[in-house]
Amino acid sequence: MEIKLFITILFSTIFINNYVLSQTLGICPFLGVSKKTDSAAGMGFAVIFVMTLASVITYFIYKYILIPFSITYLRTIAFILVIASIVQLVEMAINKLSPSLYRALGIFLPLITTNCAVLGVAVLNVDSGFITKEFGLLMTIVQGFGAGVGFLLALMLMSGIRERLETADIPFNLRGMPISFIIAGLLSLAFLGFAGMSF
Amino acid sequence: MKDIIKPAAVLAAVTFCASLLLATVFAVTKERIAFLDSEAEKNALAIVLPGYSITGTAKTKDNKIYWVGEKTENGETINGFAFISESPGYSGTIRCMIGVDSNMNILGISILKQTETPGLGARSVEIASKNTFWDVITGSAVDEGIQFPWFQQQFAGLNGNKTVQVVKNGDWTPEMASDLVSQNAVSAITGATITSKAVVDCIHKGISEYNDIIKNSNK
């Protein structure tokens, strides 16, 4: 029974409510890092990692600090500082533990702080009432992980298309950003097909 | 050592000032927000229990609040009940308040919170004004008085013990009302069938939870 709920949350955050393509969160890195498939994959995995970690930590902060002291209005300031510190810590940890992984992910990590999808998932965890529910921690983890996977999926699709576009003959004024937005629009239209699926 | 202390002190000072500022703003606006919340609750109760006066609230076992209201009709006192239910919508949770009488006829519903797509699912809280944009600029707009969202209006009078059907007849008009009530159905919002169904689910869930409460209290 609970498994079904988690699958629903996971499926919904990856496909139905894809953070990039249907909620338009995290557009800056989506367009900025989707020129090459390799860097898109690197960014995607870094985001999955940070989002999952940020979901867990903001869960504890919200439930055990902000709610008991009834200072939930400090939510935004607390979450953004936590995310910024997580990103810093992760960067230092990866640098020490695995230099090869750092070379692959390193340059993307500082960009993640201002990725609004990360703060978005933390705020949405609170808004959808997961924090106070039973199995809330698992729900936030699943939602954070799913949002990250959805981001990776959107980024991979976009970079695959953009790599092929490099050899295409595009009208001069459409090159660069305009055509990327139109492609994103078409991808987003395709993702509408997932709407209404349920378990 | 000094390299650590100074930045830490600066950061702490900045965070302290920020929290102080926010605490002040929060203290100033606290009463106003609490007032708005209670107004919102009152307005919702007035919609879901029209004509009833609220006589009290009660709590269920799992600490959910429900309201009891009563009104006098033909010399008899009749009771109405209102409760809040939540269920997942197309994006995010839909929370609505439902009012029923003792025969489980729906008196009215009010969507308290929704985060559906603007222009589609969010039309569940839209109020259909007959005034067009041109009427408003040219000053020929008619004052239509207080209006209710048409999607929520069509739930009044349906039987809560039976399944509420969702049909696709396009946007609701008062002419459709009698036909829909006889089918125990509501007309879905065009392009937002999922949201429409989610609201109906929310109501079914609320009513079945409420039925459980009654059964338990009768034992």
Place this chain on the structure above:
Amino acid sequence: MSIKKEFLKGLVEKNPVMVLGIGLCPALAVTTSVSNALWMMIATTFVLTCSNVLVSLVKDYIPSHIRIPVFITIIAAFVTVVEITLKAYQPEVYTSLGIFIPLIVVNCIILGRAEEFASRNGVFISIIDALGMGIGFGLTLTILAFFRETLGANKLFGYTLIPGFKPAGMMAIAPGAFITLGLMLWAMNRIMVSRKHKK
């Protein structure tokens, strides 16, 4: 450094959305109606002005390696002020902008201006810069919202435009946002190119 030049650069030559390609998430997400776009402009311009003023005042006292966390804290504080104030005095705006109010924190425009302009310039000129950038951002949003609201909902400021006309619902959702912004960028490129030819 003329005041007029600093103000106008945000509107045209360094327009955050159209030229720099930042602040895209709110640009795509809240432009379903013109009034939402205008409120977003007010909120963002307020936060941007306050943070620019404060950053330019305290810039000499902040050790440079911790400036980013300090800036983020300042921005988050003002965003929360906006959040609480809107909740108390404009509850409808608060619900319709929803999660995008806390997400003003991660709007790259604000951190970008603090880092690039306010931390290097005086108070007065920073205010001018903030107003120019905020209004430039807001005007783009308003134009985008105008197309989306009229075509997607057949409405303007919440009132029906042509009774009986069936609007194109796609314009109101994410795909419509992407494609409209893509076409706007295309149109802008077209105008820029023809201007260059004239010179």
